Structure formats: C-alpha cells, structure tokens
Amino acid sequence: MDHSHRALTWLALLAAFITVLPPLARAGDPPLRNVIDTEIAKVWSREKIQSAGPCDDATFLRRVSLDLCGLIPTHDEAKAFLDDSATDKRAKLIERLLDHARYGVHQSDEWDMVFFGRKPPGYxxxxxxxxxxxxxxxxxxxxxxxxxxxxxxxxxxxxxxxxxxxxxxxxxxxxxxxxxxxxxxxxxxxxxxxxxxxxxxxxxxxxxxxxxxxxxxxxxxxxxxxxxxxxxxxxxxxxxxxxxxxxxxxxxxxxxxxxxxxxxxxxxxxxxxxxxxxxxxxxxxxxxxxxxxxxxxxxxxxxxxxxxxxxxSPQNPYFARAVANRLWAQFMGRGLVHPIDNMSASNKPSHPELLDAIAQELIAHQFDVKWLIRELVSSQTYQLASTGEVADAKPQWFERARTRPLSAEELLESWRVATNFEVVARRKPEEHKGRFYGVTFDYIRNYFGEPNNGVGDFQGGLHEHLYLNNGELGRLMTSEKDGLIDQLLTSTEPWESRVERIYLAVLSRLPNAAERAKFADYCDVQGKDSQQTRLQEAIWVLMTCSEFRFNH
Amino acid sequence: MNPDCPLEEHVSRRALLKGVLATSSGATVANWGGLFASPARAEEVKQNQKRCILLWMNGGASQFETFDMKIGRPNGGPFRPISTNVASTQVCELLPKISQQMDKLTVIRSMHTSQIDHPQGIHLMHTAYSEAANIRFPEFGAVIAKSLGHVGSSLPNFIKIGSNGDSGSGFLGPKYQPFTMSHDGRLPTFAQSSLAPGIESRRNELRQFVEDQYAVKHHVETAKMHREAYERARRLQSALKTFKIDDEWAKYESLYGDSFFGRNCLLARQLVEAGVPFVEIGHSGYDTHADNFTGHKGLLPPMDQGWAGLLTDLHERGLLANTLVVWMGEIGRTPQINNRAGRDHYVRAWSTALAGGGVKGGYVHGATDQDGRDVTSGEVKEGDFFATIYQALGINPSTEHFAGSRPVPIAPFGSKVVRDLLV
Structure with missing residues (x-):
C-alpha cells in the first residue's frame, strides 16, 4: 500500500469516526446506564438471545464490593444488606463503596497491572x-x-x-x-x-x-x-x-x-x-x-x-475509546473490543454504537472515572446473573455476567475479611504491620497474580493449589478473640445458625438447606478442640472453592 | 503423534476430567500413563514422547577448558587434550567420562550470542529473547511443557532443580510455571501436605460437596479448570516419591558420582522416565574471572561424571533416542587470560553441546579461529540454537504463542534451524 493510498484510508476512517459519534451529551439525555442497557438488549433481540436475568442481592453485594473496593463484605455487612428491604439499597450501596477508603487502593491495584503488570521487567x-x-x-x-x-x-x-x-x-x-x-x-x-x-x-x-x-x-x-x-x-x-x-x-x-x-x-x-x-x-x-x-x-x-x-486531548480519535473500553472490560469481564488493547479496523467492537456513546459521554464528563464506574455498575447489564446453561458460548453479547478470577490482592484481602482476621489484626497493629500479614504475599503474588494464559483466559496453576492445600491459610483461622473461629466456638446458637454465620462471612450469602445440613453435621462434634479443628476445615473448604476464587 | 498439537488436544477434555474426578475421593493415579485405557497405549506414548533435559552451567563454562581447546596458542591454558571414542575429535582432559560418550554428542563450537552479562545472558539463553520492558518471555522449559506436556499428569511438566533464571512461564501463564527444587533436592515451598491422610480426605470430601453445589448453577470453564488444578495438586502428593532417589542411589552412585549434580542427574532421569517433558539441572560456579583453571579443575570432574552417567543410563534404558540433553551456560569465556589467571565474559565465539533425541552423535558443528576469537564457520546465534532444539524435539520453531494479541514465535523471527546437526 503506498502512502497516498494509506492517507486516504485514514481520512476515510476519520470521517467514519466523526459521523458515527452522537452529538455531545445534553441535560435531559438518558443517563448512560440506560443507554448501556438499551444497546445491549438491542443486540440480544437481534441475535435472539435469552439473557440470564438479574442477579440476586447477595451476588450483587459480593460482586460490586470486589469490583469497587477489592474485598468481600463482612458478615455484618452481608447480613444488613440482605435484611434491608429498601428498594434503592443497591444504589445506596454503590455510593457507599465509591466513597470507601478502599476504593482508591483497589482501583490503583487494578491500574498498576495495566501500567506495569506483575513482576515488571522495566528499569x-x-x-x-x-x-x-x-x-x-x-x-x-x-x-x-x-x-x-x-x-x-x-x-x-x-x-x-x-x-x-x-x-x-x-x-x-x-x-x-x-x-x-x-x-x-x-x-x-x-x-x-x-x-x-x-x-x-x-x-x-x-x-x-x-x-x-x-x-x-x-x-x-x-x-x-x-x-x-x-x-x-x-x-x-x-x-x-x-x-x-x-x-x-x-x-x-x-x-x-x-x-x-x-x-x-x-x-x-x-x-x-x-x-x-x-x-x-x-x-x-x-x-x-x-x-x-x-x-x-x-x-x-x-x-x-x-x-x-x-x-x-478530547479530539484524539483513540484515547477516549481506549479508556472507555478498558473500564468497560474491568467491570464486565470483556472489552467491547476484545482483546482490549487491539482496537483496529480488522478487530471491530461487538457494540460499535455503545462504545462510541460511552467514549463521547466520557469526553463530555471530562474523563471522570468515578462517574463512568457508577454508570457501569448501576446498569442492569452489570447486575445480570452469571448462572445458566450457555456459559461462555456467547460472551461477546453480555447476556450474563462473566466469571472472573479474583486478583492476588482481592484474594488476600478477602481471606482476611472472611476470617475476621481484619478485626483481630487491628487490635494488635504492631504485631500485624504491613498489608498482608499472615500469608506470604510474595508467593501469592507470584503464583496467583496473573492467573491467565497470555490472552486473558483463566488458567489454573499447580502452585496455586499447593498453596491452598498446604499453605498458610490456617494462620488466618486463629482462635483469638473476635476471629471467626472464636465467634463460632463461643456461640450458643444451634449449629445450623452457626453455619449461616460461616456462609455469610465467607461466601456473603445464606446456605441452602443441603449446605446447612451438611456443614452442621460436619462441625457438630464433641469437645471444643475437635470443634475448632472441624470449623477450621469447613472455613478452609469455603475459602478455597471455586465460588470464593471467582467473582461471579 | 504430532508434537505441534499437544496430547491434551487428542484426548478429550471430558475424558481427562473423568480420569481426574474418578480418582478424586482418595485413590490417585500414579502418573499420567494411568489415564490410558490400555497399558500398551501408555507404554507407546511413553516410548515416543520427546523430552528434554537441560544441564545449565551457571556463570558460563569455558569453551577452552572443555570442547574448543587451542593447544599451543598463547592463551590456550595449561590443560591437555584427550582422545575420545570418536576418532577425529578431542576434548579437554577434565572431561574423561564425556570423552567416552562423544559418539552420542553434537558439540557446537560456533555459538555467537548477544548478551554478555549474567542476568541478561541467563534470560537470553532460557527464553531465546533479550529482555524487554513490556513483555515477559517464557523460558523454553515452559514452551516445551506446553507443547509436550500432559494435562492429566500427576507430575509437573516443567521442573527446575537448583538452577537459575526467573522468567518461568512468562506470559504462558501459571499452568507452565516451573516446579522449582533446590540443588540438594528439597521440594518447593508448600509442595507437601502436613495433614494426616484421614483429615485430608475428610476435608476434601466436604470440598467436593461444595464444588458440586456450585457446579449445579455455574457451568463455566474457569471453575472446571480450578477443580482440575486442585486435583492435580492432590495427585502430586502421592507422586512425590518420584522426587526421591534414595532407594536407587546405592545402585547408581558409582555411575553418576557422589555429588549433588550427580544425584540430580539421576533424579532427572527418573523424572523424564515418569513422563516429565522438561527437567533442568543447574551447576554453579563457572564465573571464573579469577583462577579459571583451578576453578574448572574443581568444577568439571563431578559434572563430567554426572553428565556421562546420565547419557549412559538414558541410553541403556532406551530413552536417549527421545530425550534431548542440552549442555550450556549463559556465556562463554574470553580467549585472553587476565592478570588473575581468569577468563572474563565472551559471547562472540563459544561452545554448547547436545545429545540424544534428534541430534547426531560424534559430530562437531562449526569452528573458531586459531585463538578462538571469532567464529570462522557454521555460526549459530541464540535464535538458531533454540530453533534447532525445538526442531529436534519435533516442535515447529515458528509456532506462535500470544501475549495478549501480540504473536510471539517460540524462536525469534528469522532464526534458522541448524539442519547439519540433526539426524
């Protein structure tokens, strides 16, 4: 291709880009979250796809807590959210998490992976x-x-x-x-x-x-x-x-x-x-x-x-779209252009109008990240269930939420929350200095840090499971005061209620009948020492299972 | 079997998963061979499977004190050449055992590589690429693990014993991370369960229940992979005996020689025999900026015996034809001898050696000038070297893997296979 031809191609591309963009957002336009849902649903009907339907409250709570703050909710937060009957409780939760002290920590952990990645080789x-x-x-x-x-x-x-x-x-x-x-x-x-x-x-x-x-x-x-x-x-x-x-x-x-x-x-x-x-x-x-x-x-x-x-510059033909696509992928598990960093004429977006709309609104909001994140997680698209038959067969149509592995940081923080080690450690700040006391962070970062195969798909590793099976998770399950084990051992409630506490603390949901019975049976043994061992095993099981490993 | 296409793609994922799950409640499969219905099929795969053992001379062994002696030249050094079991070829007197294995070796005297310092050289000679700030290249052990490994194996597909390099699987991901043992044979952190078997299996049974509950509603591939990897970690527990050589050692000590390196060579043989496609053993101390000659005099004899023992043992077991044994470090050493009787770093002309699967025996490739300053014929650059290794193992050197959407060939673009040394 000679250069004049190339220049013409580029002009044509630019012209196409300019005509596709809608005019700047105005007051009275529908909020972006509605545009997202309309555009996504439009393609479902075009492709004759059945969506998975909305996710339940517990799933939403865990998903959005991980996505905004990088950790699971505490037992008390989960219980309060599930008991809350207010119709706007999801919106209130989003606002609370956007203002949470962990928001900046988690978003910077996510973007550090973009700007540097794990074990960056650079100077x-x-x-x-x-x-x-x-x-x-x-x-x-x-x-x-x-x-x-x-x-x-x-x-x-x-x-x-x-x-x-x-x-x-x-x-x-x-x-x-x-x-x-x-x-x-x-x-x-x-x-x-x-x-x-x-x-x-x-x-x-x-x-x-x-x-x-x-x-x-x-x-x-x-x-x-x-x-x-x-x-x-x-x-x-x-x-x-x-x-x-x-x-x-x-x-x-x-x-x-x-x-x-x-x-x-x-x-x-x-x-x-x-x-x-x-x-x-x-x-x-x-x-x-x-x-x-x-x-x-x-x-x-x-x-x-x-x-x-x-x-x-807002006039740059790539920047706003690239940022929009990355933020979309961070919360939806896949870019509108996939892979996210290969936006080109030969790799078109799955939803071109939607990508343009998000980019344009992002420019209109002067690249306000928090605003865009609020719109994304408030959409019905984000709040879909991840369950159902077709799994990953049609992921580009966003008909269900995607199952995404927790990052090394999310896992570690969530283990600490699940066991209430967070509270135990806070009482002894000197002893528990540093972000990840109690687990060997370097090991986790090395082996859980980038759990994908080079093209972004999850890949289970042997070392990850060696850690889960033989590692130091036991150190978080201390019997010290206020730890989850202590709460369970000192409780006089029936085992079924205590199992409820375990499930809320670790998986942020209530157990179903089979789970309640199975776990109660497992933990109901004679003697405090035996009970403690059984409880540690039960909590270990929930902290290493797929449901914990992924954001779903 | 076409090695471009790994075994896991021939045996259906479901079949493998079944093989895995059927054993998950306690009994475990001793090795991957157990997944095949007939023992004959397992044996056939075992016999035909290509494998690779890397003997890594950390610091950079001297070509002048091994395979490219410059007798009578001012910088030739004090050692004498000895004849080998190949009429036309001599090696340094510090390699008496290897001299009797020369008929199994291809020596490359014409390496010319691009990284002269240790960290960069270690990276280069493990990955075929120079370091870059925005991509983490996989070591060739990881590439081979991916190409030749078995998804259902109880053993890791990439094992490093007391060696160097920390690139690991790079962008290929955690599935191909090396299982790293120390030079004294200690297993990596967290490799062993400290739980009593009864507790282990009771806990696992509960875990199984929880995974089944999740799988009722969630039919995602990611969760299946999580389960598979977990089962692999458990099966490894019963395969850990493959990492022990104590029972066999008395029988093999005289062959391999009583050194960590010798023991690790026996361990490597045991591992490749059990189906592990890539094992790397390190031998350190070759960075002889001072006292190069006494250094090599101390280092080479135990290495010589371990290496020769390995070739002999592999040959006697019929494994050598499918096992490529690579001998190299990250750099060579200078023709000049410095004022501390040392040799410094040199990459314009240096030596490596290959043996077994896919390469000629009793063959010397390339040559250097009379002082060993430059390659005079048959130059082999790092990319060519790796392309040749891959070719010998039946892996197409232009195979591309993806780092995001960036295609990365396993041997750098433009590398040439050195066909002369292949059988």
Whole structure:
C-alpha cells in the first residue's frame, strides 16, 4: 500500500469516526446506564438471545464490593444488606463503596497491572512505591483520567515524591518499548508489528512506529538523591529531556545490513501529522548528558509534552475509546473490543454504537472515572446473573455476567475479611504491620497474580493449589478473640445458625438447606478442640472453592 | 503423534476430567500413563514422547577448558587434550567420562550470542529473547511443557532443580510455571501436605460437596479448570516419591558420582522416565574471572561424571533416542587470560553441546579461529540454537504463542534451524 493510498484510508476512517459519534451529551439525555442497557438488549433481540436475568442481592453485594473496593463484605455487612428491604439499597450501596477508603487502593491495584503488570521487567519497576502511592491518591481523589495520563506521559516530578514519572522511567533507553506501551495502553493500538515491517493488515507503517518512538528518543534519567516512601528508601529519579537526539530508521528488518546507519526520524503522531518543532540543532550546542544530583532543567522544546497533550486531548480519535473500553472490560469481564488493547479496523467492537456513546459521554464528563464506574455498575447489564446453561458460548453479547478470577490482592484481602482476621489484626497493629500479614504475599503474588494464559483466559496453576492445600491459610483461622473461629466456638446458637454465620462471612450469602445440613453435621462434634479443628476445615473448604476464587 | 498439537488436544477434555474426578475421593493415579485405557497405549506414548533435559552451567563454562581447546596458542591454558571414542575429535582432559560418550554428542563450537552479562545472558539463553520492558518471555522449559506436556499428569511438566533464571512461564501463564527444587533436592515451598491422610480426605470430601453445589448453577470453564488444578495438586502428593532417589542411589552412585549434580542427574532421569517433558539441572560456579583453571579443575570432574552417567543410563534404558540433553551456560569465556589467571565474559565465539533425541552423535558443528576469537564457520546465534532444539524435539520453531494479541514465535523471527546437526 503506498502512502497516498494509506492517507486516504485514514481520512476515510476519520470521517467514519466523526459521523458515527452522537452529538455531545445534553441535560435531559438518558443517563448512560440506560443507554448501556438499551444497546445491549438491542443486540440480544437481534441475535435472539435469552439473557440470564438479574442477579440476586447477595451476588450483587459480593460482586460490586470486589469490583469497587477489592474485598468481600463482612458478615455484618452481608447480613444488613440482605435484611434491608429498601428498594434503592443497591444504589445506596454503590455510593457507599465509591466513597470507601478502599476504593482508591483497589482501583490503583487494578491500574498498576495495566501500567506495569506483575513482576515488571522495566528499569527500577520493582521499586515503584512512589508511583503506587500517587496512583492510589489519584483514584481516591478521583483525578480525571486525562489528567492522570498526562502526568504519566509528561513524567511530572520525580519517581519517589510525585511518582508519575515512574511510568516512563521503566522504559529507560528503550524508546521503542515506550512507543509500543503508550500506544497499547492509552490508544488501544498494537504497534509492535510495525517495529520490523509495515503492519500486514493494519494501516500503520514502520514510519508510524519510529515516528512514535521519536517522541521518547531524548529522554534521560537523572538521579537526585533519596527519600523515604512508606518506610522504604527510594531513589528520586527525574526524566530529563535533552534538546537533541533522534531514533534511527534503517528500513525493513529483513533488508537490514550489518553496520548500516539509519536515517533520523522526526516525531509523528500515530496515523496523523508530523510534530512541528522549532529547529534548534543549527545554533544549539547540546550537552551530551545531564548530570545527576539535582532536578534537570526543562528542554527548550519538549517532544513528550506534545505527545502527552495529543494523546489526552478530547479530539484524539483513540484515547477516549481506549479508556472507555478498558473500564468497560474491568467491570464486565470483556472489552467491547476484545482483546482490549487491539482496537483496529480488522478487530471491530461487538457494540460499535455503545462504545462510541460511552467514549463521547466520557469526553463530555471530562474523563471522570468515578462517574463512568457508577454508570457501569448501576446498569442492569452489570447486575445480570452469571448462572445458566450457555456459559461462555456467547460472551461477546453480555447476556450474563462473566466469571472472573479474583486478583492476588482481592484474594488476600478477602481471606482476611472472611476470617475476621481484619478485626483481630487491628487490635494488635504492631504485631500485624504491613498489608498482608499472615500469608506470604510474595508467593501469592507470584503464583496467583496473573492467573491467565497470555490472552486473558483463566488458567489454573499447580502452585496455586499447593498453596491452598498446604499453605498458610490456617494462620488466618486463629482462635483469638473476635476471629471467626472464636465467634463460632463461643456461640450458643444451634449449629445450623452457626453455619449461616460461616456462609455469610465467607461466601456473603445464606446456605441452602443441603449446605446447612451438611456443614452442621460436619462441625457438630464433641469437645471444643475437635470443634475448632472441624470449623477450621469447613472455613478452609469455603475459602478455597471455586465460588470464593471467582467473582461471579 | 504430532508434537505441534499437544496430547491434551487428542484426548478429550471430558475424558481427562473423568480420569481426574474418578480418582478424586482418595485413590490417585500414579502418573499420567494411568489415564490410558490400555497399558500398551501408555507404554507407546511413553516410548515416543520427546523430552528434554537441560544441564545449565551457571556463570558460563569455558569453551577452552572443555570442547574448543587451542593447544599451543598463547592463551590456550595449561590443560591437555584427550582422545575420545570418536576418532577425529578431542576434548579437554577434565572431561574423561564425556570423552567416552562423544559418539552420542553434537558439540557446537560456533555459538555467537548477544548478551554478555549474567542476568541478561541467563534470560537470553532460557527464553531465546533479550529482555524487554513490556513483555515477559517464557523460558523454553515452559514452551516445551506446553507443547509436550500432559494435562492429566500427576507430575509437573516443567521442573527446575537448583538452577537459575526467573522468567518461568512468562506470559504462558501459571499452568507452565516451573516446579522449582533446590540443588540438594528439597521440594518447593508448600509442595507437601502436613495433614494426616484421614483429615485430608475428610476435608476434601466436604470440598467436593461444595464444588458440586456450585457446579449445579455455574457451568463455566474457569471453575472446571480450578477443580482440575486442585486435583492435580492432590495427585502430586502421592507422586512425590518420584522426587526421591534414595532407594536407587546405592545402585547408581558409582555411575553418576557422589555429588549433588550427580544425584540430580539421576533424579532427572527418573523424572523424564515418569513422563516429565522438561527437567533442568543447574551447576554453579563457572564465573571464573579469577583462577579459571583451578576453578574448572574443581568444577568439571563431578559434572563430567554426572553428565556421562546420565547419557549412559538414558541410553541403556532406551530413552536417549527421545530425550534431548542440552549442555550450556549463559556465556562463554574470553580467549585472553587476565592478570588473575581468569577468563572474563565472551559471547562472540563459544561452545554448547547436545545429545540424544534428534541430534547426531560424534559430530562437531562449526569452528573458531586459531585463538578462538571469532567464529570462522557454521555460526549459530541464540535464535538458531533454540530453533534447532525445538526442531529436534519435533516442535515447529515458528509456532506462535500470544501475549495478549501480540504473536510471539517460540524462536525469534528469522532464526534458522541448524539442519547439519540433526539426524
């Protein structure tokens, strides 16, 4: 495909994009949650699909608690919610969780996985406490997503005290990796094929790849001393930008010759114009390297700042859709474009009008994340049941809620809530310092952390079950005062009622008749010691079963 | 059997699940062979299944003190060459046992790789790729586990014993994570249950009930996988005896030699015989920046005996034809001898060796110049090396796996299989 043809294709795409978008949201328009339900139902009737129907209160409570705050509800919360007869109790619950102290923690855990992932191999990435703190505070304060992205792409401040700069620091001296990651994360575009050759079936060329990489060609780390974040001593790293320096392009990798010198490539916005930059190099003698020791000076002209502004602009054709699709996938278990980071002409959305509507409303609400999350979880689509026959056969039509594995963090926090260890630990803060006392967090993070097969599908691992079967869950089932075991052992209620307590505490629901009888029979033995052992076994069973392992 | 297409795709998922569930209430299948209706079929699969053992020389063994001696040259070092059981080929005198196994070996004298430091080299020579900031590449052990492993196995498909590299299964996911033992044969954390068998099975029976309750209303694949993986973890408990060599050791000590490495070689043989497709054994200490010669003099003899013992034992059991034994480290060592009588890191020209399944015996591939500074013929880059290993194991080297929507070939794009050394 020659370049003029390519340009025409792009113009056609852009034109299509503009005409598809509805006009900006106005007062009196239906709330987005209704648009979601209308669009989803429209496709059900087109495809002649029966939906699973709404989920029950207990399922909703557990699902939304995990999705908004990253943990299951306590026994008391579950009981109160199920007993509440108010018709607006789900809406009230959503508001309470959106304001919960755990909201920022959990959303930042989720997005840290997007920006870094588990065991990130990038530079200094294992020491990103500063970044994590910034991300947590940003979500807690509901910093709008365009601001959040701009701070990362402009690499504001240093990695320890401000934090956001850590995102680009991980790609130190690898402008090509930065170009791939930024395109994938913020634009939903897979650029890496164009590293070595023009993309075989997408419009982007090698020139697009190197044009994007050129924005990151002049970055250099500057270390400016150390500081403490969350009790850890961290290097303060700034990302300086030099005034000169280019990426070199040698043409297609298969034609490359050893020792071949490439041509410098000018920055170019993806499938759009070149960056216009003042010509500095003629009269400017650049320093080779900015010294460590103090914060670096700003460059005369910053390429990365220009990119940050272009990426996060409401006019950017990719950004709002990419963010909308990611947030949709986070709560619905699958993107409207699937996989979420491959938005292209050859991989169309399942619900194009809906994706456009969400993107447009997101722009109208200035990328307000909390607003969009509220609309998503308030929709009937989110509140569907996950039960039924067809399972995953037609997942792209969202006719039932998807079954999603809990993250390592969600599992650990939920185990602590289930056993009431949370309360026990709070009484002895010195003894139980740190986020995950009582279970070996590193092990869990390594083996439960990314439970998928590379394309996002759950994959059971041997190590996960070795931990479940032979690990340290017993340490959470302490007989100390206020722990779940203590509550059960000191109770004088009949075993059937105590089983109810176990189910509410661990699975956030009431047991059915068979479960009640089976568990009561299992635990009703002579002697406190035997009872304690049986109770620990029963709680272990519920904390390791599929119903606990997944959000459903 | 077509190895591009793993066994699990030939045996239906339902059949395997049944095989698993039928045993879940107590009795366990000793190994994957138990899943096949006829013992003959199990035996056939066992005989024809390709496997791979990696002997990892951590730190980078010297090519000059092993397979590419430069006799009479200023930097050749003090050791003498000895003849082997292949007329035209000599090896270093520190490898007397291997010299008598040369007819089973392909030596590659023409490795030329791209990462000269340890962490990067360890990553490269375990994954075929240089590290990248936005993707976690799987080790080739994980790739082989995925290609040749068995979903119904009681044993892990990827086992590392006292070795290096922490890339593990990378983006291939937890199913292919290595089961990592320490060099003294200790099992990984949490591998063993501390519960009395009675409690274990009573607790499991209750768990089974709970899973069945859930399955009444939830028909999702994810929950089935969770159940399967749990059953595997339980079956492993009764297969743990496969990780013990104490009963056999007295009989094999003189063959493998009394060292951790020798013991681990016997353990590797026992594991591949039980159907494990990939076992890696580490041997450390080769980073001889100082005292290279005394270092190798101490390191090589026990390694020599363990390696030679392994080849002999595999051969005698008829397993060598289907078991590829790979010998390598992450780097080679410099032709120059530094002022501490050491050799530093070198990747322009160095040696590796292959034996068994799919490769020629008594064959030397490639050559270096008279001082071992550069490859003069038959250059093998890291990608070519891995492409050749995959080819020897019957795995198409251009097989792609997906990291998200990004296709990643198991051997990097453009790698060439070294056909000359394949049978």
């Amino acid at each position: 200094e990435a294992p020491h990103r406490e500063g970044f994590k703190r910034w991300l947590r505070d940003s979500f807690a304060q509901n910093t709008h997503f365009d601001q959040l992205a701009r701070a990362m792409l402009k690499a504001e401040g240093n990695t320890a005290e401000q934090g956001a700069a850590m995102y680009l620091v991980q790609y130190d001296r690898h402008p090509d990796d930065a170009a791939i990651a930024v395109s994938q994360t913020f634009l939903g575009v897979q650029l890496q094929c164009a590293h070595c050759h023009d993309h075989p079936y997408e419009p982007w060329t090698q020139r697009d790849f190197y044009g994007m990489a050129a924005f990151f060609a002049r970055l250099q780390m500057v270390k400016a001393g150390k500081t403490k974040v969350d009790d850890k001593e961290l290097e303060k790293i700034y990302l300086a930008e030099l005034n000169t320096g280019d990426v070199k392009f040698t043409g297609s990798a298969k034609d490359a010759k050893p020792g071949q010198k490439g041509e410098p490539v000018k920055p170019k916005f993806l499938l759009a114009s070149d960056l216009e930059e003042p010509d500095l190099t003629a009269e400017f003698k650049d320093e080779k390297r900015i010294p460590d020791g103090s914060p670096p000076p700003a460059p005369k002209f910053s390429r990365k700042d220009k990119l940050a502004e272009w990426v996060t």
